Amino acid sequence: MTPVTRLDHVVIAVSDWRVATDFYRDVVGAEVIGVGGGRVAFRIGPTQLSVHGPGMDLAGDVARLPVRPGNSDVCLVWDGPVEAAVAHLRRHGVEVETGPVPRFGAGGPGTSVYFRDPDGSLLEFISYEA
Structure with a gap:
Protein backbone atom coordinates (compact mmCIF):
# COMPACT_ATOMS: atom_id res chain seq x y z
CA MET A 1 0.00 0.00 0.00
CA THR A 2 1.27 3.47 -0.90
CA PRO A 3 1.48 5.80 2.13
CA VAL A 4 -0.42 8.65 0.42
CA THR A 5 -2.87 10.08 2.95
CA ARG A 6 -4.65 13.02 1.30
CA LEU A 7 -4.70 15.55 -1.48
CA ASP A 8 -2.33 18.44 -0.67
CA HIS A 9 -2.98 20.94 -3.47
CA VAL A 10 -4.23 21.38 -7.01
CA VAL A 11 -3.57 24.22 -9.44
CA ILE A 12 -6.15 26.63 -10.79
CA ALA A 13 -5.46 29.53 -13.13
CA VAL A 14 -6.96 33.01 -13.02
CA SER A 15 -6.91 36.01 -15.35
CA ASP A 16 -7.09 38.68 -12.61
CA TRP A 17 -5.42 38.24 -9.20
CA ARG A 18 -7.66 40.73 -7.33
CA VAL A 19 -10.99 39.53 -8.77
CA ALA A 20 -10.09 35.90 -8.10
CA THR A 21 -8.84 36.64 -4.59
CA ASP A 22 -12.05 38.48 -3.68
CA PHE A 23 -14.20 35.67 -5.10
CA TYR A 24 -12.36 32.76 -3.49
CA ARG A 25 -12.16 34.58 -0.14
CA ASP A 26 -15.73 35.91 -0.02
CA VAL A 27 -17.73 33.28 -1.93
CA VAL A 28 -15.72 30.09 -1.39
CA GLY A 29 -14.49 31.01 2.08
CA ALA A 30 -10.83 30.33 1.33
CA GLU A 31 -8.01 31.65 3.44
CA VAL A 32 -5.78 33.79 1.23
CA ILE A 33 -2.09 32.92 1.65
CA GLY A 34 0.62 35.19 0.23
CA VAL A 35 3.30 33.10 -1.46
CA GLY A 36 5.62 35.90 -2.62
CA GLY A 37 5.99 37.98 -5.74
CA GLY A 38 2.42 39.25 -5.49
CA ARG A 39 1.10 35.71 -5.82
CA VAL A 40 -1.44 34.03 -3.57
CA ALA A 41 -2.81 30.58 -2.86
CA PHE A 42 -6.24 29.72 -1.46
CA ARG A 43 -6.50 27.35 1.52
CA ILE A 44 -9.66 25.45 2.22
CA GLY A 45 -9.24 23.29 5.29
CA PRO A 46 -6.12 21.15 4.81
CA THR A 47 -6.19 21.53 1.01
CA GLN A 48 -4.68 24.31 -1.05
CA LEU A 49 -5.58 25.74 -4.43
CA SER A 50 -2.27 26.92 -5.85
CA VAL A 51 -2.92 29.76 -8.26
CA HIS A 52 -1.30 30.52 -11.61
CA GLY A 53 -2.04 33.95 -12.99
CA PRO A 54 -0.89 36.99 -14.93
CA GLY A 55 2.80 37.77 -14.78
CA MET A 56 3.90 34.28 -13.77
CA ASP A 57 6.73 32.48 -15.50
CA LEU A 58 5.30 29.01 -16.14
CA ALA A 59 8.63 27.44 -17.10
CA GLY A 60 9.43 24.48 -14.92
CA ASP A 61 7.24 22.03 -13.05
CA VAL A 62 3.87 22.47 -14.72
CA ALA A 63 1.55 20.11 -16.58
CA ARG A 64 2.30 19.39 -20.22
CA LEU A 65 -0.79 21.49 -21.03
CA PRO A 66 -0.77 24.13 -18.28
CA VAL A 67 -4.00 24.99 -16.52
CA ARG A 68 -5.66 28.03 -18.06
CA PRO A 69 -8.26 30.40 -16.61
CA GLY A 70 -11.69 28.83 -16.93
CA ASN A 71 -10.70 25.19 -17.44
CA SER A 72 -10.76 23.84 -13.88
CA ASP A 73 -13.49 21.74 -12.27
CA VAL A 74 -13.31 21.63 -8.47
CA CYS A 75 -15.69 20.21 -5.86
CA LEU A 76 -15.67 21.61 -2.32
CA VAL A 77 -17.48 20.23 0.73
CA TRP A 78 -20.19 22.52 2.14
CA ASP A 79 -20.53 21.90 5.88
CA GLY A 80 -24.28 22.32 6.29
CA PRO A 81 -27.48 21.86 4.34
CA VAL A 82 -27.21 22.44 0.59
CA GLU A 83 -30.04 25.01 0.81
CA ALA A 84 -27.68 27.18 2.89
CA ALA A 85 -25.08 26.92 0.11
CA VAL A 86 -27.65 28.08 -2.45
CA ALA A 87 -28.64 31.01 -0.22
CA HIS A 88 -24.98 31.92 0.31
CA LEU A 89 -24.32 31.97 -3.44
CA ALA A 130 -29.21 14.29 4.86
Missing part, protein backbone atom coordinates in the same frame (compact mmCIF):
# COMPACT_ATOMS: atom_id res chain seq x y z
CA ARG A 90 -27.41 34.12 -4.06
CA ARG A 91 -26.30 36.62 -1.36
CA HIS A 92 -23.06 37.02 -3.31
CA GLY A 93 -24.82 37.37 -6.66
CA VAL A 94 -23.48 34.04 -7.93
CA GLU A 95 -25.78 32.10 -10.25
CA VAL A 96 -26.41 28.43 -9.51
CA GLU A 97 -26.06 26.61 -12.83
CA THR A 98 -27.22 23.19 -11.69
CA GLY A 99 -28.75 21.90 -8.51
CA PRO A 100 -29.38 20.98 -5.94
CA VAL A 101 -28.83 17.52 -7.43
CA PRO A 102 -27.77 14.17 -5.94
CA ARG A 103 -24.09 13.36 -6.49
CA PHE A 104 -21.57 10.82 -5.28
CA GLY A 105 -18.38 12.34 -3.86
CA ALA A 106 -15.43 11.26 -1.74
CA GLY A 107 -17.72 11.16 1.31
CA GLY A 108 -20.34 9.03 -0.45
CA PRO A 109 -23.81 10.19 -1.50
CA GLY A 110 -24.42 13.93 -1.22
CA THR A 111 -26.28 16.84 -2.75
CA SER A 112 -24.49 19.37 -4.95
CA VAL A 113 -24.89 22.81 -6.48
CA TYR A 114 -22.75 23.96 -9.39
CA PHE A 115 -21.58 27.51 -10.15
CA ARG A 116 -18.66 29.26 -11.85
CA ASP A 117 -15.76 31.40 -10.72
CA PRO A 118 -15.14 34.76 -12.50
CA ASP A 119 -13.06 33.02 -15.20
CA GLY A 120 -15.67 30.32 -15.88
CA SER A 121 -14.11 27.39 -14.01
CA LEU A 122 -16.81 25.05 -12.75
CA LEU A 123 -17.11 24.87 -8.97
CA GLU A 124 -19.32 22.58 -6.92
CA PHE A 125 -20.42 22.70 -3.32
CA ILE A 126 -21.38 19.21 -2.10
CA SER A 127 -23.24 18.69 1.16
CA TYR A 128 -23.27 15.34 2.90
CA GLU A 129 -26.06 16.36 5.30
